[in-house]
Amino acid sequence: MLQKQNIDWDKLGFNASKTRSMWVGDCINDETWSRGALEPYGNINISPAACVLNYAQGVFEGMKAYHTKKDRIVLFRPHMNANRMAESTEKMCIPKMVPDYFINAVKATILDNIDFVPPFEKGAMYLRPIVFGTTPSISVGPSIEYKFIVFASPVGSYFPEGAKPLNMLISSDFHRAAPKGIGNAKAIGNYSASLFPGKEAKLRGYNDMIYLRASNEGFVEEMGSANIFAVKNKKLITPRLGGSILPGITRNSVIRIAKDLLDLEVDEGDLSVDQILSADEVFCTGTAVIVNPIGSITKDDNKISLSNKGYGPITKKLRETLLSIQLEEIADPFDWIYPLTD
Numbered sequence: 001m002l003q004k005q006n007i008d009w010d011k012l013g014f015n016a017s018k019t020r021s022m023w024v025g026d027c028i029n030d031e032t033w034s035r036g037a038l039e040p041y042g043n044i045n046i047s048p049a050a051c052v053l054n055y056a057q058g059v060f061e062g063m064k065a066y067h068t069k070k071d072r073i074v075l076f077r078p079h080m081n082a083n084r085m086a087e088s089t090e091k092m093c094i095p096k097m098v099p100d101y102f103i104n105a106v107k108a109t110i111l112d113n114i115d116f117v118p119p120f121e122k123g124a125m126y127l128r129p130i131v132f133g134t135t136p137s138i139s140v141g142p143s144i145e146y147k148f149i150v151f152a153s154p155v156g157s158y159f160p161e162g163a164k165p166l167n168m169l170i171s172s173d174f175h176r177a178a179p180k181g182i183g184n185a186k187a188i189g190n191y192s193a194s195l196f197p198g199k200e201a202k203l204r205g206y207n208d209m210i211y212l213r214a215s216n217e218g219f220v221e222e223m224g225s226a227n228i229f230a231v232k233n234k235k236l237i238t239p240r241l242g243g244s245i246l247p248g249i250t251r252n253s254v255i256r257i258a259k260d261l262l263d264l265e266v267d268e269g270d271l272s273v274d275q276i277l278s279a280d281e282v283f284c285t286g287t288a289v290i291v292n293p294i295g296s297i298t299k300d301d302n303k304i305s306l307s308n309k310g311y312g313p314i315t316k317k318l319r320e321t322l323l324s325i326q327l328e329e330i331a332d333p334f335d336w337i338y339p340l341t342d
């Protein structure tokens, strides 16, 4: 294995660091995605009237490359990201991203920056593929020209406290996404919608917000950067997909692990506020957050602390199993690991 960069791997947070290179591709709207090459990592030149800057026509993905126990670099289920990128681009009137083109660009970015992949158990290389409209325009409408960039950054824990139980806020003052809107695409506008509520939550001393369903506030949807699960009597309950929730790859993986490896029942359906407040365990899932316990939930100034001090046995087992598969510490029964080196 190549020599690693001289980085203090124990001090990694979730930050964008500069690496050697990034993949840059482009496309115009009557073409399929085919062009692109590695370029030195750096700033890009864009018109102030670019569609993405004025009308948020942009989508992204998030994925991780790991240095595993088998001393090789792997990706986790990259075709799921490629397919979600295809759906997100289509939904945002961007030329539909071709999955093979996406995978090739991600692979090239990792291989050229392989010395930035943290050592085994020291974190991961986060990959951020972004696509956006660059055509200058002040009238509202889709762009004609698009750029695709993949950049990478070595990362540690998403939350500064590590995998400690989170203190979350439920508020009916804000919604993340609307029914029949773009909540199920990884569209950049969904994240701008979560900035103000997230800031409010942090100012009030919480880690983040749990969003309610816009069409019926009796039900929970997800967080600003993760899906959510409740555990009651050893059964997992998570909001069903459809409409405004992002179809998380970690969510899907946790459901498979729960059902096939841990023999747990999983209900993908309605998760009511009452159910989440009376759960035995609550946790969130995502590429960045992995599986993270939730220790307390506050709604209407009423703070509910979850039993098990927020880090319950099922949450722990799911996190450990997922991470052990990702780091190749146990066999991968699902064929999820995608090796990039021997």
Ligand code: PLP
Pocket: 062, 222, 223, 224, 225, 226, 227, 246, 247, 248, 249, 250, 251, 285, 286, 287, 288
């Ligand atoms: N929900 C939102 C809003 C997210 O931003 C993310 C992160 O990507 C997720 C859920 C989890 O998705 P995944 O597990 O694919 O990372």
Ligand code: COI
Pocket: 061, 062, 063, 191, 225, 226, 286, 287, 288, 289
């Ligand atoms: C991810 O988990 O990869 C995400 O995209 C969430 C986030 C950091 C915005």
